Amino acid sequence: MAGVATPLPPCSITEIPRGTPKEGVPPVVEFKGVTKTFNANTSKAFTAIRDVTFSVEDVEGHGEFVAILGPSGCGKSTVLRQIAGLAPHHPPTRGEVLLAGKPITGPGPDRGMVFQDYTSFDNRTVLDNVAFGLECRGIAQKERYELAKEWIAKVKLNPVKDAYKYPHQLSGGMRQRVAIARTLILKPRVILMDEPFGALDPATRHNMQDLLIELWREVQATVFFITHDVNEAVFLGDRCYIFSNSPGTIIHQFRISPPDRPARHIMREKSFLETVYHVREILDGLEEGKT
């Protein structure tokens, strides 16, 4: 980001002090002491997250990229699905999840989500998959196809050759490109990504990360990004939350200075490697403390 004046080297971190959010403009997403217990009051009761509190402010013309890290099974997905308003994680057992100051009542296209497993609609071509959200809005076919083709090109698929393919004819990376295109075409305020590149090979992953950074700068939405890959989190994140072991709660939050070069190059920088090392130490400590 050229406009940021901090002289910090790329991808180095500073701890975010815990404090009450500023008065005035409500944060884009705010969690106030959110706890989620499944099967409450039964013998199978399971608390996925406890007392999660954070707020992501609305920065003018620049959405934040929030990377969420944590040991497996710590409730990261629960947080994401609560923002999306998807059952059964929504509504929370205790606490409040606010979107621009208002409680979330259910899912909506203002919060797009990209899932880890491929959820392209098998019965639709790439074009119809990307145009799905517009179709739900009732936009005429000609108009939505035009826009969809634009987005197919933006995610680096071929709008002529790939547009009429079915999902089963695509590779994993191409499917996730479709998933990103169909989410971003709706210009959501918040984008939720639950390990979207988890099933991809490392080379494809790097390409997808670069693509994501590029598109995110264009749409300027607030992104919540779950990953197990520390490299990915440090490369993509403006801000990074680390969750404790289950039941999960935030134990560290950092601000990370933004990357200025493609993933392949940045990931060899000293400042980047130091940050990754530091974060990995924390995570390893958590994994050890699990038993």
Next chain:
Amino acid sequence: MEALRRFATRFSDWATIRDRPSALQSAVMSATCIALALFIWYIVTAGPVEERIVDPITLPSLADTVHSFPKLWFERALARGAIASLGRVLGGFILAAAIAVPLGICAGSFLRLNAFLRPISIFGRNIPIAALIPLTLMWFGLGELQKVMFIFFASVAFIFFDTVRSVEDVPDSYLDAAYTLGAKYVPRHGAKWAAIVGLGYAIVFGAAYYRLAQRPGPNDIELIAAWRIGFAQVSIFGLFLGFVLWFPPLAYQAIQKVLMPLAMPDVVNSLRLLFGLAFGYIMLAEVINADYGLGAIINLSQRQGPREHIYLSLILISLLAFGIDRGILTVQRWCFPYKRMGEQ
């Protein structure tokens, strides 16, 4: 020699689990089975009548059976019988599908409705099919209506159950994706299209009544009035039913655009398999009571001979059923190019 090697298989291939034969090899295997069956038939019925291994009353010879074909085709009117049987099955089956498919889509989407309907579904799938014959005879008399309704009752619960399962099998993640992309409830869209579908139902139901209900003679004014009222009632009922059944699937975008299209290949596939079963059931009804149709031909051949016709009919019925099955499968593959199915 080379050609021979291409479709000859080695024993080690036979003994390898899931080793896929080539298309040619499969065809050769199937042809061998048919040839073997015909050969055994030929062997056990060869020679003069008194020297045969199996006597001609139990099993007529292959040659006699083939030679009896013209008689079956012309005198017994095989083609007309086949069309009559097919018409009855189609009538009952389309009626059953018209109700059970949309109801199954609703029940697969709204699980409380499913729980409510489950007892009927279990009951319907577990009653002995043959027992429906005396029951439908009591309710609908001896005419065509009884045969159509027999097929309806025999297949409706199975179609419903398979449809529910197909819809339930669509993973939740597709629904989640649809919701985050803005799929919503659009009652106006649903009402508009459900009304159009309802109109189609009214026409189909009206046509069925026109075809199946006994029309009174032209002089009986009172009965004609009753027949007309019945016609109107059935048509209006069709309109109402079509609207009610199709409103939820068409009003919820998550069902209309996601659950229904994703479940549809499975639904159609199970309809194809169930149609094959229903085609077998109609023989059951026709053997017991019918003037014409494939079952009647078999029944007549058994009582009056020639016995060759029984075997011939059985073979031709299987061929017909197989042909229909392949026909539907072709349509299915054309409609759902993204799904491979029905390899058997």
